[in-house]
Amino acid sequence: MVRYVANRLAQAVMLLVIVSAIGFALLHLAPGGPLSQFAVSAQMTQEDLDRVTRQLGLDRPLPIQYLDWFGRMLKGDWGKSYRDGEAVLSVISSHLGATLELMVTATIIAVLLGCWIGMLGALRRYSLFDSLATVGAMIALSIPTFWFGLVTIYVFSVTLGWLPAGNRATIGDGSFLDLLHHLIAPAMVLGLVETAMWSRFMRSSMLEVINQDYIRTARAKGMPEWRILTVHALRNALLPMITVGGLQFPTLLGGALVAETVFTWPGMGRLFLDSIGYRDYPVVMGILMFSAVMVLIGSLVADILYAVVDPRIRVG
Amino acid sequence: MADSTGKFGVGGLHHLGIPNRRQFFQIGAGAAAGWTLAGSAFAQTERPGNPPDKPRGQVIAALSQEPTVFHPLMPGIEVDQGVWWQVFSPLWFIDPDGKFVPDLAREVPTVENGGLSADGLSWKIKLRNDVKWHDGTAFTADDVKFSLELINNPDFRVRNRVGHSLVKAITIVAPDEIHWRMEAPYSPYMSILSLTFIVPKHILEKVSDPNSSPFHNAPVGTGPFRWGERVPGDHIQFNAYAGYHGKGPYVERVVFKYIPDLTVLYTQFRTGQVDYTGLQGILPNFVQEAKTLKARKIFVSSTSSVEHIAPNLEFGPFADGAVREALYLAINKQAIIDALNYGLPMQTESFVPQEAWSFQKGLPQHKYDPTKANALLDAAGWVRGAGGVREKGGVKLEFTNSTTSGNAVREQTQQLLIQDWRAIGASMRVNNMPAAVIWGDFWQQSKFNSVIVGVNFMLGSDPDVTPRFGSGAIPAKGGRGYNTYQYQNAEADRLLAQGAKQFDLAQRKTTYGDLQKLIRNDLAILPLFQGYIVEGVKEGLQGFRPNINTSINCWNIREWYWA
Numbered sequence: 001m002v003r004y005v006a007n008r009l010a011q012a013v014m015l016l017v018i019v020s021a022i023g024f025a026l027l028h029l030a031p032g033g034p035l036s037q038f039a040v041s042a043q044m045t046q047e048d049l050d051r052v053t054r055q056l057g058l059d060r061p062l063p064i065q066y067l068d069w070f071g072r073m074l075k076g077d078w079g080k081s082y083r084d085g086e087a088v089l090s091v092i093s094s095h096l097g098a099t100l101e102l103m104v105t106a107t108i109i110a111v112l113l114g115c116w117i118g119m120l121g122a123l124r125r126y127s128l129f130d131s132l133a134t135v136g137a138m139i140a141l142s143i144p145t146f147w148f149g150l151v152t153i154y155v156f157s158v159t160l161g162w163l164p165a166g167n168r169a170t171i172g173d174g175s176f177l178d179l180l181h182h183l184i185a186p187a188m189v190l191g192l193v194e195t196a197m198w199s200r201f202m203r204s205s206m207l208e209v210i211n212q213d214y215i216r217t218a219r220a221k222g223m224p225e226w227r228i229l230t231v232h233a234l235r236n237a238l239l240p241m242i243t244v245g246g247l248q249f250p251t252l253l254g255g256a257l258v259a260e261t262v263f264t265w266p267g268m269g270r271l272f273l274d275s276i277g278y279r280d281y282p283v284v285m286g287i288l289m290f291s292a293v294m295v296l297i298g299s300l301v302a303d304i305l306y307a308v309v310d311p312r313i314r315v316g
Numbered sequence: 317m318a319d320s321t322g323k324f325g326v327g328g329l330h331h332l333g334i335p336n337r338r339q340f341f342q343i344g345a346g347a348a349a350g351w352t353l354a355g356s357a358f359a360q361t362e363r364p365g366n367p368p369d370k371p372r373g374q375v376i377a378a379l380s381q382e383p384t385v386f387h388p389l390m391p392g393i394e395v396d397q398g399v400w401w402q403v404f405s406p407l408w409f410i411d412p413d414g415k416f417v418p419d420l421a422r423e424v425p426t427v428e429n430g431g432l433s434a435d436g437l438s439w440k441i442k443l444r445n446d447v448k449w450h451d452g453t454a455f456t457a458d459d460v461k462f463s464l465e466l467i468n469n470p471d472f473r474v475r476n477r478v479g480h481s482l483v484k485a486i487t488i489v490a491p492d493e494i495h496w497r498m499e500a501p502y503s504p505y506m507s508i509l510s511l512t513f514i515v516p517k518h519i520l521e522k523v524s525d526p527n528s529s530p531f532h533n534a535p536v537g538t539g540p541f542r543w544g545e546r547v548p549g550d551h552i553q554f555n556a557y558a559g560y561h562g563k564g565p566y567v568e569r570v571v572f573k574y575i576p577d578l579t580v581l582y583t584q585f586r587t588g589q590v591d592y593t594g595l596q597g598i599l600p601n602f603v604q605e606a607k608t609l610k611a612r613k614i615f616v617s618s619t620s621s622v623e624h625i626a627p628n629l630e631f632g633p634f635a636d637g638a639v640r641e642a643l644y645l646a647i648n649k650q651a652i653i654d655a656l657n658y659g660l661p662m663q664t665e666s667f668v669p670q671e672a673w674s675f676q677k678g679l680p681q682h683k684y685d686p687t688k689a690n691a692l693l694d695a696a697g698w699v700r701g702a703g704g705v706r707e708k709g710g711v712k713l714e715f716t717n718s719t720t721s722g723n724a725v726r727e728q729t730q731q732l733l734i735q736d737w738r739a740i741g742a743s744m745r746v747n748n749m750p751a752a753v754i755w756g757d758f759w760q761q762s763k764f765n766s767v768i769v770g771v772n773f774m775l776g777s778d779p780d781v782t783p784r785f786g787s788g789a790i791p792a793k794g795g796r797g798y799n800t801y802q803y804q805n806a807e808a809d810r811l812l813a814q815g816a817k818q819f820d821l822a823q824r825k826t827t828y829g830d831l832q833k834l835i836r837n838d839l840a841i842l843p844l845f846q847g848y849i850v851e852g853v854k855e856g857l858q859g860f861r862p863n864i865n866t867s868i869n870c871w872n873i874r875e876w877y878w879a
Contacts, residue, residue: 171571
């Protein structure tokens with residue numbers, strides 16, 4: 001097991017180096033730069049732009065810039081944002097809480113609701129409920145998150161006035177109830193697609209399990225149905241969901257990016273979009289590395305958990 | 317001038333008249349350099365009663381861009397200026413009527429009051445002695461000297477040094493008086509100083525790196541509001557500064573709320589979550605509906621930027637003046653204004669905003685005349701070839717047009733232009749790019765054929781456009797400026813050099829009037845309309861005054877209050 005984990009860790013580190021090199025190159029080779037924003041609106045001449053470019057070290061050859069950045073990153077110095085001069089780690093951490101709040105809530109909704117719908121769909125295969133769940137999931141997966149967010153705002157905020165039309169909290173309030181009130185709509189929107197995915201995975205996983213011989217044997221032995229479902233079927237059906245959970249992070253982050261924009265949620269997704277727009281290289285690289293680490297950790301944890309519950313994996 | 321919603325029209329020069337040479341400095345070279353925004357009173361919401369004795373309530377101002385640069389001398393964009401107006405003060409500012417108003421200075425320097433020498437080289441500034449920084453330290457002439465020297469510090473990442481680099485021999489005569497000499501006369505400097513915010517010496521002289529210090533994220537100023545807190549990506553809060561030396565502030569808190577999506581921004585204004593919609597305001601397609609909202613007031617205001625088609629004058633067909641004139645004649649400008657911009661903006665023929673004292677009336681008016689355009693091209697030898705596209709000497713009349721991708725109105729404008737120009741045998745293709753790409757080297761190094769862009773040509777509020785149209789300001793040719801059009805005209809250079817040395821308003825008006833005529837006749841740019849912004853204010857919130865002399869209309873939140 002130790003060797004297995006060590007192997008996976010070594011692979012993860014290699015991947016991180018590759019991601020950083022490719023990300024850095026793509027970001028810097030893309031046309032434009034962090035000073036483009038001043039070219040039209042502000043009174044900065046080309047000479048001013050050149051001077052600031054030199055001061056930021058952006059006139060150096062790309063490999064030198066990369067090695068410099070990589071060296072400092074290994075020492076824990078992820079650089080400073082070009083936009084506000086804050087340390088990158090500080091910028092990321094100031095947005096992380098909001099995103100985690102949204103993602104965790106959406107995941108809880110998705111796991112509970114998605115697993116329940118998937119399980120029930122599998123048990124009542126081809127029933128009206130199953131058909132509705134299938135159609136619903138297809139619709140949810142097809143709806144653009146942005147559009148769904150705007151419709152949610154229109155219905156629940158503008159028309160009914162039940163929910164705020166965005167923001168994480170009322171400025172000057174910030175009580176638990178106020179936070180919860182603001183969280184409902186974005187979490188619902190972000191959770192919808194996740195719920196659809198979890199329900200589909202759960203349905204197929206459950207179907208596979210309940211058609212196994214040992215379930216038939218359990219039934220033949222007269223074991224109560226609830227016990228068969230909870231003790232035998234559900235536990236085994238949930239096994240592949242560990243992987244689903246581990247690999248859901250990038251999808252969830254992508255969804256958060258959109259939901260955060262629509263609901264003016266001050267999270268990482270919006271920070272990433274803004275930073276790309278401003279070509280804030282240090283922050284974009286910071287978020288890229290942070291996300292890559294999170295994805296790798298998610299995948300690693302899923303692999304390890306899988307290996308823990310299914311020893312055959314370790315052998316393989 | 318303004319309709320019931322506060323819409324601005326063509327401004328006048330009524331408050332200025334034409335002063336004589338001395339009067340130029342008497343009213344501050346600045347009055348000269350300022351705009352007139354006749355009818356700015358229209359922009360006021362109703363003003364029942366008086367402001368409260370003590371600051372009361374809060375204002376939540378929604379902005380579609382996030383302010384991130386809080387050091388007011390560093391490179392920032394319009395939205396950052398919104399923060400600087402709350403926290404810092406300049407020596408003087410320009411009010412909506414185009415008048416210079418003393419702020420940290422006791423009076424605006426003029427020849428009459430001895431603040432300026434007749435040759436414009438010697439400046440003597442008397443400062444207020446009742447101003448304190450937010451940390452309680454007294455503001456003195458040392459702070460002004462430090463700020464000017466910081467701007468010229470080669471290690472400091474300053475926004476620009478235009479005008480400031482001419483300042484020499486700064487002398488502190490007394491804690492409330494400072495003198496300096498200019499290396500050369502430069503009349504736009506009065507206007508530049510009106511947007512130069514003074515920073516505290518006692519804090520910044522101690523920092524080891526002038527580009528990075530705790531001050532950069534928690535600034536201390538002399539403005540009406542103290543820095544409160546910032547939640548990155550969400551909002552910035554400012555608290556009323558009880559020791560402010562000017563009028564106000566009348567609200568306890570100001571919150572700049574960052575809402576990047578303009579549809580969401582409008583929705584939050586509609587649902588009452590924000591009190592004011594600032595940059596970039598309300599989208600034109602929502603304006604009619606917004607006017608019907610209860611307890612909301614909508615203001616349509618002109619801005620200093622001029623929306624135009626920027627031709628690269630070194631690019632094949634555009635080098636021919638007949639082509640530019642024909643293309644201009646073939647644009648159905650009114651359709652662009654009415655159909656795509658809901659009739660909100662005003663046509664213009666100049667790079668100078670129509671409210672400015674320097675605006676030249678009577679420029680040749682654009683007329684949509686495709687027949688004349690065709691005849692012009694025929695006469696110039698551009699003959700129709702394969703596919704109906706004209707050509708001359710092997711050069712085809714085809715080109716690309718670029719703008720920021722995702723800007724729906726400009727993208728629709730391009731579609732109209734394709735149709736309009738196809739009718740005269742010109743072929744245009746769209747080549748749009750994200751903002752961070754198009755305004756990089758592509759724009760700065762003149763790699764484009766043509767671009768649709770809105771540019772504020774003014775230097776502060778001064779019509780000195782040397783960096784935009786001077787032949788020495790072409791970056792693609794190693795010049796110092798942003799003449800990306802690559803416009804070169806000896807007469808324009810002469811007028812620009814002359815205008816920057818003149819201190820007489822009437823003379824300057826003539827000089828810059830001639831320049832506008834020249835640039836209009838040369839069609840160095842193909843102007844479409846003057847920029848505009850639609851802003852919403854909750855009813856009951858008093859004091860909102862659009863100011864074309866600033867980059868952002870929340871310049872005077874210190875005067876806002878709830879009725």
